[in-house]
Amino acid sequence: xxxxxxxxxxxxxxxxxxxxxxxxxxxxxxxxxxxxxxxxxxxxxxxxxxxxxxxxxxxxxxxxxxxxxxxxxxxxxxxxxxxxxxxxxxxxxxxxxxxxxxxxxxxxxxxxxxxxxxxxxxxxxxxxxxxxxxxxxxxxxxxxxxxxxxxxxxxxxxxxxxxxxxxxxxxxxxxxxxxxxxxxxxxxxxxxxxxxxxxxxxxxxxxxxxxxxxxxxxxxxxxxxxxxxxxxxxxxxxxxxxxxxxxxxxxxxxxxxxxxxxxxxxxxxxxxxxxxxxxxxxxxxxxxxxxxxxxxxxxxxxxxxxxxxxxxxxxxxxxxxxxxxxxxxxxxxxxxxxxxx
Amino acid sequence: xxxxxxxxxxxxxxxxxxxxxxxxxxxxxxxxxxxxxxxxxxxxxxxxxxxxxxxxxxxxxxxxxxxxxxxxxxxxxxxxxxxxxxxxxxxxxxxxxxxxxxxxxxxxxxxxxxxxxxxxxxxxxxxxxxxxxxxxxxxxxxxxxxxxxxxxxxxxxxxxxxxxxxxxxxxxxxxxxxxxxxxxxxxxxxxxxxxxxxxxxxxxxxxxxxxxxxxxxxxxxxxxxxxxxxxxxxxxxxxxxxxxxxxxxxxxxxxxxxxxxxxxxxxxxxxxxxxxxxxxxxxxxxxxxxxxxxxxxxxxxxxxxxxxxxxxxxxxxxxxxxxxxxxxxxxxxxxxxxxxx
DNA sequence: ATGAAAGCGCTAACAT
DNA sequence: ATGTTAGCGCTTTCAT
Numbered sequence: 001x002x003x004x005x006x007x008x009x010x011x012x013x014x015x016x017x018x019x020x021x022x023x024x025x026x027x028x029x030x031x032x033x034x035x036x037x038x039x040x041x042x043x044x045x046x047x048x049x050x051x052x053x054x055x056x057x058x059x060x061x062x063x064x065x066x067x068x069x070x071x072x073x074x075x076x077x078x079x080x081x082x083x084x085x086x087x088x089x090x091x092x093x094x095x096x097x098x099x100x101x102x103x104x105x106x107x108x109x110x111x112x113x114x115x116x117x118x119x120x121x122x123x124x125x126x127x128x129x130x131x132x133x134x135x136x137x138x139x140x141x142x143x144x145x146x147x148x149x150x151x152x153x154x155x156x157x158x159x160x161x162x163x164x165x166x167x168x169x170x171x172x173x174x175x176x177x178x179x180x181x182x183x184x185x186x187x188x189x190x191x192x193x194x195x196x197x198x199x200x201x202x203x204x205x206x207x208x209x210x211x212x213x214x215x216x217x218x219x220x221x222x223x224x225x226x227x228x229x230x231x232x233x234x235x236x237x238x239x240x241x242x243x244x245x246x247x248x249x250x251x252x253x254x255x256x257x258x259x260x261x262x263x264x265x266x267x268x269x270x271x272x273x274x275x276x277x278x279x280x281x282x283x284x285x286x287x288x289x290x291x292x293x294x295x296x297x298x299x300x301x302x303x304x305x306x307x308x309x310x311x312x313x314x315x316x317x318x319x320x321x322x323x324x325x326x327x328x329x330x331x332x333x334x335x336x337x338x339x340x341x
Numbered sequence: 342x343x344x345x346x347x348x349x350x351x352x353x354x355x356x357x358x359x360x361x362x363x364x365x366x367x368x369x370x371x372x373x374x375x376x377x378x379x380x381x382x383x384x385x386x387x388x389x390x391x392x393x394x395x396x397x398x399x400x401x402x403x404x405x406x407x408x409x410x411x412x413x414x415x416x417x418x419x420x421x422x423x424x425x426x427x428x429x430x431x432x433x434x435x436x437x438x439x440x441x442x443x444x445x446x447x448x449x450x451x452x453x454x455x456x457x458x459x460x461x462x463x464x465x466x467x468x469x470x471x472x473x474x475x476x477x478x479x480x481x482x483x484x485x486x487x488x489x490x491x492x493x494x495x496x497x498x499x500x501x502x503x504x505x506x507x508x509x510x511x512x513x514x515x516x517x518x519x520x521x522x523x524x525x526x527x528x529x530x531x532x533x534x535x536x537x538x539x540x541x542x543x544x545x546x547x548x549x550x551x552x553x554x555x556x557x558x559x560x561x562x563x564x565x566x567x568x569x570x571x572x573x574x575x576x577x578x579x580x581x582x583x584x585x586x587x588x589x590x591x592x593x594x595x596x597x598x599x600x601x602x603x604x605x606x607x608x609x610x611x612x613x614x615x616x617x618x619x620x621x622x623x624x625x626x627x628x629x630x631x632x633x634x635x636x637x638x639x640x641x642x643x644x645x646x647x648x649x650x651x652x653x654x655x656x657x658x659x660x661x662x663x664x665x666x667x668x669x670x671x672x673x674x675x676x677x678x679x680x681x682x
Numbered sequence: 683a684t685g686a687a688a689g690c691g692c693t694a695a696c697a698t
Numbered sequence: 699a700t701g702t703t704a705g706c707g708c709t710t711t712c713a714t
Binding site: 010020 | 707708
């Protein structure tokens, strides 16, 4: 029952005494229409309350002007904010975003089938594309852009912050406060950003002649729980450290809680630095020192890059790196008791 | 340039030596196809790697099988989680969700135009529909479902938690711990849930013969900052209270921070209870007592309700209320010092 | 500058 | 049980 859901281009044409093609020209802002007929058509459109049918346009153009954004989840602030940026930017250019949660590669494959194979979406934004095997599920022909991935020698553009530099800066901040035993809590090491942040961490240690300790580097899954567990594990092992660099704020906050439960004060006994600057970072106790990334801008750039990719398939693929800023709050402090070093 | 982007139904038909209509029947699982021809068609589909074009299906059916989800933002955990639930459930029925951020009624109107007037989406899920004047921007003809709104005498279904009961339960929890001077931090009072939670709060006070104090009820905007500012304002006014019931966790956490900065201990001096049970609730210090709502389920129900509304327009509109659970953690405690009451 | 014709890939109504 | 015929509402040639 394809119900008549409103006036069509032909109704407008009839009302304005022009061909439907002229109406098409007007609504698409194409040159070569007399100002007068344009006015007539516009009057007809206004009078009938005509709105172009987006599905019919997609059909005729062979392009749906819709993207899919595949994210590990929709709830983590970092992802959500990137998605919000991408949605906003896409809209500015007449594109739409279907954002979905693909926590593993089965769900990823399913979405690829339902969104891409069925041509409901004409391009994809993939957040953290190297979390698992999902990369191989993307046919070379589909326009895509990666977020949170290192530039690779391939035809897919990428947007990321400079994770290595950020990891380095975070660690340097701690070193400058006098810390030398610096624990490190990473994201899943399959992901580029986790690797790069750790690389920055190691470089900073190296620069200061500090020997990295394997036991002080633990892999987490970005959750507060992971941060909590890591600190417990270090305690179990009797590990010694005076600072923790967590690769995201959630893990940092989880770590802070575990430290407190062990009777360790932050930052008096142990300094903690996070990554992201989520909205709650300044409200937890103590307020979290962290590396701020502009997630909204990342999303905007991702949308922009993908639009570029679908509209100018032959243009050079872009790899963008955005800066990260150190935001010093109260969870990091200078070592006063030299004994603890 | 409608580029040939793959085999069509007719290619499959030719290969299987049947009409394209038979192919249509097969891919839609319609009865009345010989097992043998069905097999032939399926073989052809597999051989050619055919996938139905979703846009063409939408076009021919006159229904895009796409919904829009309009939320105040995409980043607050509560909204994001509802959206994730809705996306997941919609997918199970072959529907898709375009989720957008509409912080005010101008953006809301814009999205309504671009998604609904253009028939890109055939129905909407509106989160917190009474935040402003947006309700009036929804034409009666568009299938819709409201989340976080009270059932009203209208043709739009609703999903919400039982906010009045939840507000009551939260307040009772504090009263049972001996509190009588209970401050209350609401969301925007234009929203149903804020009104209902406050109503529950007032009822609980009333039941115990506690006279509510106007100065102890402050309106916030759901942000941690609002919670922080409210506590400061109370201090400026010299308000006396031994407990705070905040209508969401963000405001509760902001309030806890302000209390701490004033030298007030939570829960020794002031108890704090929140609402939502965001993932960080158990990791802040002290771990937050809160009212847990199953946001994912809310999203699922919303999607289900909307599908019902578009597929069976004449069925009775549903109004669902989901329960809320008290989760006691460490931010609330019994009053020990009777003097402070 | 404008119009006529054709078709995008599919579903739906009507044959047979 | 299968095929044939029309569209869905628009854009895109190609004429005029």
